[in-house]
Each structure stands twice: as C-alpha cells, then as structure tokens.
Amino acid sequence: MAQSPLQEIETRSPGLIVFPFASGKNYAATLNGFYYVHHSSGLQKHTMRCTRHHKGCHGKINLTPSYKSLISETMTGHKTHSHPAEPTYCERKYAAWKLRSTAKSSRDPTSAIVAQQLQSVPVEVQGSFPKLSSLQRVVQRSRAV
Ligand SMILES: [Zn+2]
Secondary structure, three states: OOOOOOOOEOOOOOOOEEEEEOOOOEEEEEEOOEEEEEEEEOOOOEEEEEOOHHHOOOOEEEEOOOOOOEEEEEOOOOOOOOOOOOHHHHHHHHHHHHHHHHHHHOOOOHHHHHHHHHHOOOHHHHOOOOOHHHHHHHHHHHHHO
C-alpha cells in the first residue's frame, strides 16, 4: 500500500513553516530567513539542520515531535549562523514545494497551475524564480510520479 504523502504542518510558533521537502519522506522548515532540513529524530524532538552547514554553519533548530512548535535554536558553540538570513531563498523553497504538491492533486492544465502559483508568490521572489518553462517541467514531472 502506498504511503500517503506528507503534508504541510500547521505550526504554533510564529514565523515557523514546516513542509515536506524533495523526496517527500521528510520535513524541511523555514524560520527567520533560514532554511533547515530534517537531520535526526529523538523521542522528544526533531533536529533540523541549516542547509548552509556545508559552508560551516552550525545552525540547528529543535522541533517538538509533532513538528508544530519550536523548542530551541542551537548554534553548537557559535553565536549566529555563519551567513546572512536568506528570506527569498526560503520563500522559493516553500513556493516550489507548493507548486509540486498542487500539480499532483490538480487536474488543471500545467500552464494554469504555474500561473496560479506565481500569483501567490511575492513579487521579489518571482524575480528569482526559475523560468516558466522549467516550472512547467516541475509540474509535469510531479504528475508522472
Ligand atoms: Zn545557517
């Protein structure tokens, strides 16, 4: 039996957005302009790691087992992220996921889905969005799965 895909989480912490990423088997989160992906799970918490860790960033956040609330932000010995906040990057990650998830559940033509999703994306993010043709490929690929 196929597992039902993960859905966006209704979070209780201000500014925290939690949604499935890439493979759809795990969660990603954005908070204050930083993008995190699932790193490890314990009994009491999930640890999400800043995706700029390969640049030497030690930023992590801990979420409750339901993923709904922030427990803490940790920097393991460092005071801040090693890089500036990237709100546009976060918006883009979130918007890309929404596009894929809408594409899977909708029967609208590809171009309609892309146009509709672009409307919900802030203008400053649209500028950095992939070209329309590549968005349409994202939609078509999502449907092929
Ligand atoms: Zn970071």
